[in-house]
Amino acid sequence: MSQILEQSSAQLLDQSALLPLAERLVAAARRGGADAADAIAARSVSLSVDVRDAMAEATERAEEDSLGLRVFVGRRQAIVSTSDVSGKEIATLVERAIAMARAAPQDRYAGLADAQLLARTIPDLDLLDRNVPTVAELEQVALRAEAAGLAEKGVSKSGGASASAGISGVVLCTSHGFSGAYLTSRHGISMQAIAGAGTAMESDYDFSATRHATDLDRPEDVGRAAGQRAARRLNPRKVATCRVPVVFDPRLSGSLVGHLASAANGSAIARKTSFLRERLGDRIFAPAISIHDEPLRARGLRSHPFDAEGVGGERRAIVENGILRSWFLDCASARELGLVTTGHAQRGVSSTPSPSPSNLHMAPGSASPQELIRDITQGFYVTDLIGMGANIITGDYSRGAAGLWIENGELTYPVSEVTIAGHLGDMFLSLTPANDLRFRHGTNAPTVRVEGLTVAGV
Numbered sequence: 542m543s544q545i546l547e548q549s550s551a552q553l554l555d556q557s558a559l560l561p562l563a564e565r566l567v568a569a570a571r572r573g574g575a576d577a578a579d580a581i582a583a584r585s586v587s588l589s590v591d592v593r594d595a596m597a598e599a600t601e602r603a604e605e606d607s608l609g610l611r612v613f614v615g616r617r618q619a620i621v622s623t624s625d626v627s628g629k630e631i632a633t634l635v636e637r638a639i640a641m642a643r644a645a646p647q648d649r650y651a652g653l654a655d656a657q658l659l660a661r662t663i664p665d666l667d668l669l670d671r672n673v674p675t676v677a678e679l680e681q682v683a684l685r686a687e688a689a690g691l692a693e694k695g696v697s698k699s700g701g702a703s704a705s706a707g708i709s710g711v712v713l714c715t716s717h718g719f720s721g722a723y724l725t726s727r728h729g730i731s732m733q734a735i736a737g738a739g740t741a742m743e744s745d746y747d748f749s750a751t752r753h754a755t756d757l758d759r760p761e762d763v764g765r766a767a768g769q770r771a772a773r774r775l776n777p778r779k780v781a782t783c784r785v786p787v788v789f790d791p792r793l794s795g796s797l798v799g800h801l802a803s804a805a806n807g808s809a810i811a812r813k814t815s816f817l818r819e820r821l822g823d824r825i826f827a828p829a830i831s832i833h834d835e836p837l838r839a840r841g842l843r844s845h846p847f848d849a850e851g852v853g854g855e856r857r858a859i860v861e862n863g864i865l866r867s868w869f870l871d872c873a874s875a876r877e878l879g880l881v882t883t884g885h886a887q888r889g890v891s892s893t894p895s896p897s898p899s900n901l902h903m904a905p906g907s908a909s910p911q912e913l914i915r916d917i918t919q920g921f922y923v924t925d926l927i928g929m930g931a932n933i934i935t936g937d938y939s940r941g942a943a944g945l946w947i948e949n950g951e952l953t954y955p956v957s958e959v960t961i962a963g964h965l966g967d968m969f970l971s972l973t974p975a976n977d978l979r980f981r982h983g984t985n986a987p988t989v990r991v992e993g994l995t996v997a998g999v
Contacts, residue, residue, distance in 0.1 A: 590679040610638050653717055683730070700732075730760055791979065798986050803931075816933065829862070831858060831863075848885060850894055937964060958998075963991070
C-alpha cells in the first residue's frame with residue numbers, strides 16, 4: 542500500500558501533463574466559438590489509517606483526477622467537468638459546454654478576471670511536504686495518540702484514533718493569458734476518547750492538521766487532550782436560564798470569526814442577505830480588535846498563491862481597530878457591487894467561482910484566558926457547540942452548547958444540554974480576545990469573552 546502511495550505521489554508531483562492539457566482545453570474552446578474560457582485541473586492522493594483498541598481498524602486510500610471547463614458566449618456561461626484527464630474528451634467537453642452556454646441566461650456580471658489583476662508571479666508558500674509516510678508509520682502515530690488518550694484518568698474506552706497524509710495539485714489556465722499551478726500537502730492526527738460507563742458516558746476529541754508533518758502536535762499531546770476533554774465532561778449538570786458572560790474555548794471561538802466571514806461575503810452583500818450589508822466602514826467590534834485574511838501565509842492550511850480566477854492575493858484587514866474595512870469578493874460579486882475583486886474566488890471543477898476567506902484570524906488581545914475569567918461571578922465556558930444556529934440575514938444567534946460553569950472566577954462543574962443565544966451584532970461589540978492565539982485551523986481566534994448572552998437551561 543505504501544509503495545502504491547509513493548508511486549502515486551511521485552506522479553502527482555509532476556504536473557507537466559496537466560498544465561498543457563488545461564491549455565489545450567482552453568484553446569479548443571476558443572476555436573469552438575467561446576468568447577472566453579478557463580480550465581481548472583485537480584489531482585489528489587491521500588492515505589489514512591484508523592485504529593481502535595490498539596489494533597488497525599481501517600486503511601483507506603483515495604486518488605482523484607478531475608478537469609473542469611468554463612466557457613463564455615457573450616455574458617452567458619456554462620461549466621462542464623470530467624474525471625478523465627487523458628485528453629480524449631476535449632472535443633466532447635468543448636461542444637457540450639458551448640451548447641450549454643448558448644442556452645444559458647444572460648449574466649451581466651459573468652466573465653474572467655480583468656487582465657491587470659492576474660497574478661504576475663507565483664510565490665513559493667512552502668505548502669508541500671514531499672515526505673510521504675508509510676502505512677506502518679501512520680499506524681504507529683495513531684496508536685500513540687490512542688494510548689495517550691486511554692491513559693488519562695476517567696477515560697474508559699477509545700472512540701478511535703487516526704492519522705492521515707495527502708498531496709493535491711491545482712492547475713488553472715485562462716484564455717487571456719494566465720497559466721499557473723501549485724501543489725499542497727496535508728497531514729493530520731485525531732483521537733476520540735470516551736469517559737465513564739453506561740448512560741453516564743461522555744466523549745470528546747482532539748486533532749492536529751498541518752501542511753508539513755513536522756509541524757503536527759505530538760500524537761501523545763493529541764490523545765492526552767482528547768482524554769482530558771472527555772473526562773471533564775463527566776456528571777454534567779443543568780443550570781437555570783440566565784444572562785451571563787460566555788467565554789469561548791479557542792477550539793470554538795473561530796466560529797464567531799466564521800460567522801463574520803459569512804456575513805461579509807460579497808455574494809450575500811450583493812443579494813442583500815446579510816445583516817452587515819450597510820455596515821462597511823462602521824465600527825462593529827471594540828476598537829482594539831482586528832481581523833485579517835492572509836492567503837499568502839507560509840504553510841497556511843488555506844494558503845494559495847493565486848485564487849480560482851488567477852488573481853493574486855494579499856494580506857487584507859477585514860476588521861481594523863474594530864471597523865469593518867472589506868468584503869470577501871470574487872469578480873462577479875465585485876462587479877455587481879461596483880468594486881474590485883479582493884482575490885477571494887474559490888471553486889471546484891464543476892462550479893462557478895464564489896468568494897471565500899483563506900487564512901482568517903482574529904488578532905490576540907493582551908489578557909490571558911485566566912484574566913478574562915477572573916472577574917466573572919457566574920458565567921459559562923463553552924467547549925462544545927451543536928447545530929448551525931447563526932442567522933446571517935438577521936444576525937440572530939442560538940446554538941446548543943456544553944462546557945464548564947464559571948463561579949467566582951473559576952471553572953467548576955460541567956454543564957450540558959443548554960442553549961446560548963444573542964445577536965451577532967451585540968456579540969461582536971462586546972467581545973474581548975485573550976492572548977492565546979494559535980494557528981490550528983483555517984479560521985483562528987484566541988479564547989474570547991462575550992458579555993450578556995442568554996444561557997437557556999431548566
